[in-house]
Structures are given as structure tokens and as C-alpha cells.
Amino acid sequence: MKFERLFEPISIGKVNIKNRIAMAPMVPGGLVDHDGGFTQRAIDYYTERAFGGVGLIISGCTKVSEKVEPRTTLMFVNRRSISSFSELAESVHYYGTRIFIQLTAGLGSVIVGSVIDSGFKPVSASAIPAFWRPNVTARALTTEEVEEIVDAFGKAAQLLRAAGIDGIELHGHEGYLFDQFSTAIWNKRNDKYGGSLEDRLRFPIEVLNAIKDKAGKDFPVVYRYGLKHYMKGFRTGALPHEDYVEAGRDVAEGLEMAKLLEKAGFDGLHVDAGSYDSWYWAHPPTYQPHGCMVDMAAEAKKCVTIPVITVGRLGIPELAEKVVAEGKADIVALGRALLADPHWPRKAREGKVEEIRPCTGCHDGCLHREMYQFKPISCAINPATGRERLYTLGVVTQPQKVLIAGGGVAGMEAARVAAIRGCEVTLYEKGEKLGGHLIAGSVPDFKRDIKRLLDWYVIQLERLGVKIRLQVEVTPELIKKEKPDKIIIATGSTPI
Numbered sequence: 471m472k473f474e475r476l477f478e479p480i481s482i483g484k485v486n487i488k489n490r491i492a493m494a495p496m497v498p499g500g501l502v503d504h505d506g507g508f509t510q511r512a513i514d515y516y517t518e519r520a521f522g523g524v525g526l527i528i529s530g531c532t533k534v535s536e537k538v539e540p541r542t543t544l545m546f547v548n549r550r551s552i553s554s555f556s557e558l559a560e561s562v563h564y565y566g567t568r569i570f571i572q573l574t575a576g577l578g579s580v581i582v583g584s585v586i587d588s589g590f591k592p593v594s595a596s597a598i599p600a601f602w603r604p605n606v607t608a609r610a611l612t613t614e615e616v617e618e619i620v621d622a623f624g625k626a627a628q629l630l631r632a633a634g635i636d637g638i639e640l641h642g643h644e645g646y647l648f649d650q651f652s653t654a655i656w657n658k659r660n661d662k663y664g665g666s667l668e669d670r671l672r673f674p675i676e677v678l679n680a681i682k683d684k685a686g687k688d689f690p691v692v693y694r695y696g697l698k699h700y701m702k703g704f705r706t707g708a709l710p711h712e713d714y715v716e717a718g719r720d721v722a723e724g725l726e727m728a729k730l731l732e733k734a735g736f737d738g739l740h741v742d743a744g745s746y747d748s749w750y751w752a753h754p755p756t757y758q759p760h761g762c763m764v765d766m767a768a769e770a771k772k773c774v775t776i777p778v779i780t781v782g783r784l785g786i787p788e789l790a791e792k793v794v795a796e797g798k799a800d801i802v803a804l805g806r807a808l809l810a811d812p813h814w815p816r817k818a819r820e821g822k823v824e825e826i827r828p829c830t831g832c833h834d835g836c837l838h839r840e841m842y843q844f845k846p847i848s849c850a851i852n853p854a855t856g857r858e859r860l861y862t863l864g865v866v867t868q869p870q871k872v873l874i875a876g877g878g879v880a881g882m883e884a885a886r887v888a889a890i891r892g893c894e895v896t897l898y899e900k901g902e903k904l905g906g907h908l909i910a911g912s913v914p915d916f917k918r919d920i921k922r923l924l925d926w927y928v929i930q931l932e933r934l935g936v937k938i939r940l941q942v943e944v945t946p947e948l949i950k951k952e953k954p955d956k957i958i959i960a961t962g963s964t965p966i
């Protein structure tokens with residue numbers, strides 16, 4: 471096998487995982503029901519990734535209480551929604567995949583602006599400006615309110631374990647509520663939850679203890695956090711290699727945290743970087759190099775013995791294998807790479823790297839779509855994401871002769887799908903090469919993933935037997951001669 475280390479089993483606590491590949495937590499926006507449970511579309515979406523061979527799925531962040539902060543569009547563990555969690559667990563277990571639910575204390579001061587506009591006063595560790603509405607000051611949670619949230623975590627974990635869920639990840643990264651408590655710049659409290667680093671970590675550690683108490687000591691709990699915030703100040707992030715004074719957490723404190731979290735009894739760490747102020751770390755766009763946060767995980771790994779998960783543009787199998795083989799992390803989490811191609815793990819295991827549809831790092835069809843357009847999660851280059859059942863590409867009963875004009879990305883995708891469905895496809899391109907705008911778009915170094923996507927299409931069309939006619943313009947005469955059943959015009963468009 472080409473990627474041997476990636477396919478070695480590993481355990482988090484007592485839970486055995488069949489390989490070193492995890493699906494990174496991603497809120498399945500739009501696939502959640504009114505009670506906060508998973509819809510059938512969400513179950514199909516996760517099950518497709520399990521079928522594709524991922525060892526561990528970590529769900530998107532999920533609430534345990536609505537008391538101090540509204541749920542908005544997130545999942546929510548409660549007696550009405552819990553059956554959908556058990557349905558999901560059964561479904562992914564069928565493929566030997568483990569599932570952890572990522573539980574969040576809440577968004578706190580980074581809650582979306584529209585919720586604040588509707589009259590809700592954001593909460594946080596202390597009275598700090600709301601990220602999206604800086605003229606609004608968040609209210610500091612009372613000690614009793616924090617204790618109530620701790621209690622709710624224990625109850626949620628108990629329900630989840632009974633429902634067949636394998637473990638929990640706590641959502642402590644990127645400046646969300648747990649992070650607001652654990653970071654000095656946001657936590658100015660005088661009660662037991664403020665002060666030294668140990669005191670600032672009291673909230674997540676009490677949550678850990680509540681989970682272990684209610685769900686069992688052997689129910690594994692991972693903590694996700696950023697080793698470093700890359701933050702120059704409120705709403706001002708730092709760039710890679712920039713010389714600046716860290717306003718949030720620096721690496722030294724991040725490493726101290728790793729030791730304290732292990733000592734407290736966490737079963738694993740999921741290490742990334744950044745905060746809302748420097749979002750391009752936690753959500754690395756195409757401008758960030760592949761594996762841009764591996765160094766953070768590698769530093770943490772030197773300080774602890776529990777498994778360390780790394781994340782961030784790790785969709786190149788050779789790189790993922792190298793990270794594990796060099797001991798920089800124990801598990802590689804893939805987020806968008808699994809949206810673009812749910813069968814990434816299976817293809818890597820079979821050594822069919824060129825078959826993997828590569829994520830281009832655009833964020834257009836995933837994060838942007840769900841956060842700013844309020845549409846269900848999907849992927850710009852894999853529209854079946856989030857619609858797995860609907861977009862099953864079955865073979866047509868009456869195969870058609872399909873003529874496609876235009877060999878850009880739309881024409882190539884149309885050709886690919888029509889050929890998979892059993893049609894006889896001819897793709898005409900006026901220029902010398904397939905690719906259209908992808909050709910010019912893939913020239914800059916930081917857009918090499920677009921070239922990988924173009925190469926993937928060329929390989930797919932060849933394998934599927936699509937006839938490609940380069941430097942041929944589609945004319946009425948050509949159509950009369952070829953007599954296609956269907957014509958698809960994919961010669962480009964102008965945005966409306």
C-alpha cells in the first residue's frame with residue numbers, strides 16, 4: 471500500500487479508529503431540522519464520507535443548551551433530536567467509521583450580527599465588544615450561568631453515549647465562547663473562571679469532568695483549540711512570517727495549555743490556529759500553503775502523549791502520509807477535501823491519487839454559501855455534496871447521443887456526468903486545450919489546485935470514453951451532420 475502510515479489504526483482513549491483520517495468538523499448548514507437534529511440529507515452526507523473510508527467523523531459544532539444564547543442554525547442535543555444522532559451513528563458504523571460529536575459552549579461575542587440586530591445581547595467571559603457589531607458590548611456570563619452550561623454538557627454527553635456516539639470534541643478554537651474564557655485578552659473575570667491560565671481553563675475542564683461523570687470515564691473527549699491566535703488586536707490578524715506582538719495566545723501559552731489539558735484528562739487534542747480576527751488561519755484560503763498549521767500540531771505533540779490531530783489544507787495524500795510518518799501529528803483531519811471528494815480515503819488507500827477530485831480552497835460552495843448566503847452546505851466543484859441521495863448518478867434507460875459545445879469547466883462537468891449516466895458524449899472545444907478559464911486561472915503558484923482540478927477532469931473524460939474534438943467550432947452544419955439527441959451549450963456566460 472502506498473500510504474501505509476495513513477492507514478494504520480489508532481485509538482483515542484479506548485475507541486479504536488481504523489485509520490489516521492478524520493473528517494474535520496463542519497457545520498452541515500441547512501441540513502438540520504427544527505429540533506436541532508440531523509435531517510436525512512445530513513445523514514446521507516455523513517454516510518457518504520463513511521462509505522468513502524474516513525476513519526473518524528467529527529460532526530459540526532452542536533449546542534447543549536439554548537438558555538443563555540439562541541441556537542440559530544446549529545445542531546442541538548436534546549430529547550427530541552437525539553434519535554437522529556443515533557440514526558447517524560448506526561449509519562456510519564455500518565462502514566466501520568467512528569463518530570464524535572463536536573459540542574460547543576456557544577459563540578459568545580462572535581455571534582452573527584443578524585442575531586444581535588434582532589435584539590439579542592451577546593454573552594461572553596467579560597464585557598467585550600461583539601465581533602460583528604463592535605458598538606455592542608457583550609454581557610459577562612454569571613458564575614451560575616457558566617455552571618448551568620457545564621451541567622448541560624454532562625446531560626448531553628449522557629444522551630449521546632446512549633445513542634451510540636463514540637466520543638466528544640469540545641469546540642475550544644477560533645475565539646468562540648470556550649476560547650473567550652481561556653484567553654486573557656477576552657477574560658477579565660474575578661470569579662473562579664478568570665485569572666491564571668489554570669483558572670481560565672476551568673470552564674472546559676469542568677465540562678470535561680461533567681462529561682466523564684455522566685457518560686463514563688472511558689467516553690473519549692478531545693479538545694480543539696488554536697495553539698496561537700495570530701492576532702495583532704481586535705479585528706486585526708497577523709500574516710505568516712509577520713513580525714508583530716501577539717495580542718491573543720502565543721505558542722508558549724498554547725503549549726502550556728496542551729500540558730494542562732492532558733493533565734486534566736482530555737483524551738486527545740485537535741490543534742489549529744487563528745481566531746475570528748485572523749480567520750484565514752482556521753479557514754485557510756487558497757493563499758495559504760498546504761498543511762499551513764502542521765507546525766502547530768507538531769509543537770503540541772512534543773509536549774503530550776495523547777493523540778494530536780492536525781488540520782488545514784491537507785488534501786494531498788503524499789503530504790498527509792508524510793505528516794503522520796514524521797510524527798508531526800497522529801491523525802490528519804480533512805475538511806473541504808472531503809466535501810470535494812468524499813471518497814478521498816478509499817482512493818488514497820487504493821493508490822488512485824489522480825482519481826481524487828481536489829478542493830481548490832475557494833470557500834465559494836461551502837463556508838461562504840452557508841455563512842453568508844444561508845444556503846445548505848455544498849461544494850463549488852462537487853454539487854452532490856449535501857444532496858447525496860438526490861444526485862445519485864444512475865444510468866439512463868435510453869442512452870442519448872450528447873453533443874457539448876465548450877470545453878471549459880461547465881462543458882467538462884456536463885460531459886463527465888452524461889458519460890457516467892451511460893450517454894455517448896462528444897465534447898467540442900474551439901481552442902487548443904480543454905479548460906477554458908481554468909487555464910489562465912491556474913497560473914499563479916497559489917492557484918495550483920485549479921490546475922489539479924483541470925488535470926482531474928482530463929483524466930476523468932479520457933477514462934469515461936468521452937470523445938474530445940479540439941479546435942472545432944460547433945456550427946449548424948456540424949449539428950445537422952452529427953444529429954445529436956441533446957445539445958449542451960457551455961460556451962461561457964456573463965454574470966447576471
Ligand SMILES: Cc1cc2nc3c(=O)[nH]c(=O)nc-3n(C[C@H](O)[C@H](O)[C@H](O)COP(=O)(O)O)c2cc1C
Nearest residue numbers: 494495496497530531781782783804805806836837
Ligand atoms: C463549511 C465549514 C464549516 C465549518 N464548521 C466548523 C465547525 O462547526 N467547527 C469547527 O471546529 N470548525 C469548523 N470549520 C473549520 C474546519 O473544521 C477546518 O478546520 C477548516 O475547514 C480547515 O480545514 P480544511 O482545509 O481541511 O478544510 C468549518 C469549515 C467549513 C469549510
Ligand code: SF4
Nearest residue numbers: 829832833835849850
Ligand atoms: S467549495 Fe471550494 S473550498 Fe469549499 S470544498 Fe468545494 S472546492 Fe473546496
